[in-house]
Amino acid sequence: MILIGQYDSPFVRRVGIALALYEIAHDHYPWSTFADGERIAAYNPLRRVPTLVLDDGTALIDSNAILDHLDEQVGPARALFPAAGPPRRAALRITALAAGLADKAVSLVYERVLHAEPSALWSERCRTQIAEVVRLLEAERAARATPYWQGEVIGHADIMLACALRFAGEAHPGLIDQATIPALMAHCARCEALPAFVAVRQVFVPPA
Ligand SMILES: N[C@@H](CCC(=O)N[C@@H](CS)C(=O)NCC(=O)O)C(=O)O
Numbered sequence: 001m002i003l004i005g006q007y008d009s010p011f012v013r014r015v016g017i018a019l020a021l022y023e024i025a026h027d028h029y030p031w032s033t034f035a036d037g038e039r040i041a042a043y044n045p046l047r048r049v050p051t052l053v054l055d056d057g058t059a060l061i062d063s064n065a066i067l068d069h070l071d072e073q074v075g076p077a078r079a080l081f082p083a084a085g086p087p088r089r090a091a092l093r094i095t096a097l098a099a100g101l102a103d104k105a106v107s108l109v110y111e112r113v114l115h116a117e118p119s120a121l122w123s124e125r126c127r128t129q130i131a132e133v134v135r136l137l138e139a140e141r142a143a144r145a146t147p148y149w150q151g152e153v154i155g156h157a158d159i160m161l162a163c164a165l166r167f168a169g170e171a172h173p174g175l176i177d178q179a180t181i182p183a184l185m186a187h188c189a190r191c192e193a194l195p196a197f198v199a200v201r202q203v204f205v206p207p208a
Contacts, residue, residue: 001026004040005033005049007202008170010102010163011063012050017159018067020196022074026052030202063099067156080156087150094137094149094157101133102164109171113207127175130168134176134184137161142183147190154191162191170204 003019003026005012019026031039037047043059044051052060052069060066071079081095082088104126111118111126141149148158165188168176178185191197 001055002029002053003027004029004031004043004051004053006030007200008167008204009033009049010106010160010167011099013163013167013200013202014156014159015050015052015063015066015070016200017163017196018070018080018156020200021080021154022070022078024070024073080154080159082150082155091150091155091157094140095160097133097137098157098160098164101130101137102160102167104129104133105164105168105171105175109206130175134165134181138181138184141187149187154194158187158191162188162197166192167204171206 001024003012003016005015007013007016007030016028029039031049033040033047033049040047040049040051043053044061046061048061050063050066052066054060054069060069067080071081076083081091108123108126108130111123146152148154149161150157161184165176165184169178192201
């Protein structure tokens with residue numbers, strides 16, 4: 001099994017952390033989406049990461065599809081999403097909000113770097129979406145006393161949230177005022193202290 005992509009991507013990182021927590025042996029090709037686009041294309045014509053190449057050569061695309069496969073491999077007792085019902089829907093909702101936040105933070109980077117004149121309308125929309133998701137997540141996290149979102153055990157929602165907030169902070173310093181989100185910062189600090197998070201980490205350096 002090969003994980004393609006750099007850990008400075010919040011989506012690659014969430015998969016890398018899940019692989020570490022599941023103790024699934026794999027190779028890692030830290031290819032860059034732009035510099036190594038043609039190498040990625042040999043596995044995934046979208047040239048996007050994460051891409052997970054299975055031992056039979058099948059390339060899984062999109063972190064959600066990849067984690068769906070890994071969850072199936074480890075079985076429901078170890079999977080990092082609840083198996084069914086309201087807890088599963090709640091976890092999927094938080095994961096989607098955190099992934100959406102990360103998506104908007106990535107979009108904002110591309111807008112700034114790839115356009116001679118970034119769209120003020122799009123950039124402001126991304127900033128508003130990020131700010132409002134962060135506000136909602138902070139309020140919901142502050143209402144919970146458990147170490148992780150759904151209790152004593154870490155799940156995919158916790159991982160996505162920590163990866164999203166770390167990326168947003170590195171890609172857009174100052175965009176999120178950390179002083180206003182103490183519950184989320186404590187949540188992220190708890191996750192980032194875990195060995196899997198320490199091992200699967202690459203600082204995102206914003207392009208000039
Ligand atoms: N929804 C996708 C998002 C993946 C994503 O946005 N990957 C970025 C890197 S952070 C990428 O491949 N960008 C290059 C491109 O979109 O062409 C997932 O969850 O895997």
